[in-house]
Amino acid sequence: MKFPVASKHAVTSQCYDVTMLRCDVTMLRCDITMLRCHNVTMSQCYAVMSQCYDVTMLRCDVTMLRCDVTMLRCDVTMLRCDVTMLRCDHVTPKVTQIAR
Secondary structure, three states, X not given: XXXXXXXXXXXXXXXXXXXXXXEEOOOOEEOHHHOOOOOOOHHHHHHHHHHHOOOOOOEOOHHHOOEEOOOOXXXXXXXXXXXXXXXXXXXXXXXXXXXX
8 A cells, every 4th residue: 555755754643652542441431631642733633532432332442543654554444442342433534534
């Protein structure tokens, strides 16, 4: 999969720090105060955090957040919150555009 140079830089920034999204799995919620942004814009961070849009129903599994820096892409299929095994494909257009 090939990207224009601009996209590579964007994705590298997006994926640089996998810990930018910290999820409180015990409380089954995503906490905005735990969001750490490193080398990404706040809008990108919020876009990633939007994966856990329903804090009362969804469980955010931080292990599903994967960044393949070598391939210079984000695998949005791994950026999701699950209700048991039910997938919620709630990827924002911005994240989808960057990742593809």
